[in-house]
Amino acid sequence: MHSPLRYGNKVYPKLGFIGAGNMAKAIIVGLIKTGYPAAEICVSSPSEIRRAALSHEYGVSHHHDNIQNALDADVIILAVKPQMMQAVCELLRQHVNLSNKLLVTLAAGIEVAQYQVWLGDEIEIIRVMPNTPAIIGEGVSGIYASDKASGQAKMFVEKLMQSVGLVHTLKQEEQMHAFIATAGSAPAYFFKFMQAMQEAAIKLGCSDEEAKLLVLQSAKGAVLLAEAAESNTFEALAQQVTSKGGTTEQALNAFVKGDLFSLVYDAMKAASDKSRTMSAGKR
Structure with a gap:
């Protein structure tokens, strides 16, 4: 049992999740595992199947009406897709007094200034970008708080997101890209590299299941080894595995010949550029 989460004068303020997708579910599961009362969590979504499933499995309340959910909540967590966000926000502004609410958004590519257009200049809003390992409590979440967000609000959201992994606080919104x-897109990079290794292993004589098991355990072991050797760089760790003239050196030479580092940079820059494009309203 973790220490209680406080916001304002409340211990365990009422959370209203608007949206019932995977990330909303991940956060709800993480919160309940760390002792947040299910009775203080409500989910609203057009999908009765999704919200009812969350209610049945975790004991949270659910509602078909976003407005009622927002009215009841102390903290509104916007967990809808970016393309749906404007409509949701404009509806909230019309029907809910947001001056005494904290808003948390999980959507990619929408900056604070845009939320202020949709919801009003004085809103207290914090952007959160979790990555998918949050689903198993091993995520990393980037957090950027608007100028209007209080220190107490920032602390609350940081503790909220610690329920699903590491929290990285950004000083400038520009750093979100x-x-x-x-981190946000990174799990897919690792999965693709693991896929490439699995397919190569099959071509070299492993069965499909053997290749998957060997790649998966090797990736897990490498991560645990890197965590245990905090003072070492990734480069130094690779060197520790490499003998002059040996098999690993030949593999790494092939990576150099294929310009692996430039390829990784190009991929990450493409992700960053797309984030900037989305922030400019071109989704």
């Missing part, structure tokens, strides 16, 4: 490229 680099965060998305480095």
